[in-house]
Amino acid sequence: MMAGDASLPLTGPQLGMWAAQRIDPDSPSLWTAEAVELEGPLDLAALDAAIRETLMACDALHMRYEAEGEGVSQRLCEPRNVALAFDDYAGCDAPWDSAWRWMREDLLRPADLGRRPLFATALIRLGARRHLWYLRAHHIALDGFAYLLLIHRVAELYSAKVGGRAAAPARDWSLASVVEEEARYRDSAAFAHSREFWRQRCAGMGEPVTLGPKCAPDDSARSSHLRLPAGEHLRWQSAARALGVDWSAWLIAAVFAWMRARSGADEISVGLLVMNRLGSAALSVPCMAMNVVPLRLRLQPQWSFAELAREVAAELRELRPHQRYNYEWLRQDLGLGDSYAQLYGPVLNLMPFDRGFVFEGLDSRAHPVSVGSVEDLDLTVSPLADGVRFDIEANPQAYDAATLQAHHRALLALMEAALADPSQRLDELDGACAREAA
Structure with a gap:
């Protein structure tokens, strides 16, 4: 201490x-x-x-x-x-x-x-x-x-x-120890290299696409919670392996295709929550260590879902060496401090770490109550022993309950269509998304 x-x-x-x-x-x-x-x-x-x-x-x-x-x-x-x-x-x-x-x-x-x-x-x-x-x-x-x-x-x-x-x-x-480790990083060549990488990557980025109006965050969030069967995660993993990617790239691709189908836009930017703890002092220290990195793609309607998944995997490889560079530093670099302006629309939080714990003699289960401020949409996917938590938190100023649930249904429908046939073009997947959300 x-x-x-x-x-x-x-x-x-x-x-x-x-x-x-x-x-x-x-x-x-x-x-x-x-x-x-x-x-x-x-x-x-x-x-x-x-x-x-x-x-x-x-x-x-x-x-x-x-x-x-x-x-x-x-x-x-x-x-x-x-x-x-x-x-x-x-x-x-x-x-x-x-x-x-x-x-x-x-x-x-x-x-x-x-x-x-x-x-x-x-x-x-x-x-x-x-x-x-x-x-x-x-x-x-x-x-x-x-x-x-x-x-x-x-x-x-x-x-x-x-x-x-x-x-x-x-x-x-x-x-x-966490503060000291970050100070060493900020004095390193890796920090300077990542700063330049992000400044070039984000130069000229326009207003990110969202599925609702741009609103300041509310004091609370609107939620749509789903618990999928435990076998669903195995289906995602199998589908991803068949395409030569991991399940996170497959799921991120589904989010991009969903955003395109629901917004009609081809240039999409999502925020990826990254843990940044492996190999660091923060791995064993309870603190705030999470970062958000913007991932932007210009989608082509003729791409198949398989091609999109591989594009996402390639982008993730590009971003991975630079994901320690904090989003707040990037906002300051771009002159966005003291504002609600963002470089992404929805935020995706994939939680692959084991959330199991044992209270001796008791049955125990964790329930998320609040994820904090939601600018637009926050998607949380967490594979658990008894199922998959698949939640969307929304800014209630931008999304009413019916709209949020329609978006949630559409995302699941698109994922199901991609599982059934990953060779489908993105413009073909739009139809499956629209039918389910209607």
Whole structure:
């Protein structure tokens, strides 16, 4: 852990969240949240201790941010405090619905990166053997992988306690190593090379195509959630191998074809969320390390889906050496700071990492509650042991519920058509998309 009186500069991913919050300082739109459902004979004392120990150890949750001239720094708030709230909805007619209403209302609390805590947590009782552990955190503190690190540690500590054994030693979750590693990168030739790559790649980019009107993000998002059968991911993998690409390139190609079919435009840009953790200090530190890279293609109507998938795979190979260059740095390079202007339409988050965890003696399952601010559309695809999570979050100012669900149906229909016959031309796939969304 870093000393309480030490200050650190912000990493690129943190800077992006700081800049977004600064546009509307009190906006709650950058809160994120997850809830872990626990079924079985819960040991409340063991869970309470596990949550407190885990959240106390996470530097990123206890930072405060302060503007310094043209820059900003972060400093630990000491002493660290973890307040675990308790709510009981077991006596309600609809405990699950009541708990979700409470969580959605909690996400509307104003944010204050300088003076207020960056997180809140609660244990919600739904019945004698059913609970929800809720964690809300500002996106400047945690990304999706960071939530998983925290949940795994809570599960590990809880299981050790109820199992009567010693837990694994505490992790070093100091942010200092992550900040220092990024500083070395910014002084490297690789940083300068990637900066020039992105400046050339994005020069002259027009307004990105979206499926709805351009609107400032709302305080909350509109959601369309689907759980596909577990075998669906195997079908994607098989189809991708037949084309000589991996499943992520296949799925990204489907998103491009869908965007073309729904918008009528041939030049499409999507934002790809990249984890940037493998081989880095951030691999084991819960923090905000995610980056977004813009992927732009000019599609040709006569391309087959197979050709599009191979084009996507080639572009991904081009971008991969440069995906560490942070999107906020690129926005500043292009003069887009302090605005909502973006270089992409929808954002695609492919989550290939294992989200499994074990609370001894309990059945457990994570439920995403909020992904934070949504500029346009955020697509999340996460293969799980019991199915595939396939969600779309939308800016509610730009998409009503019926429109969002129609887009979701159209995307699934296009994917099914591509699975059936990848030799179909893009203009032929347009028809399958339109029929399903009608």
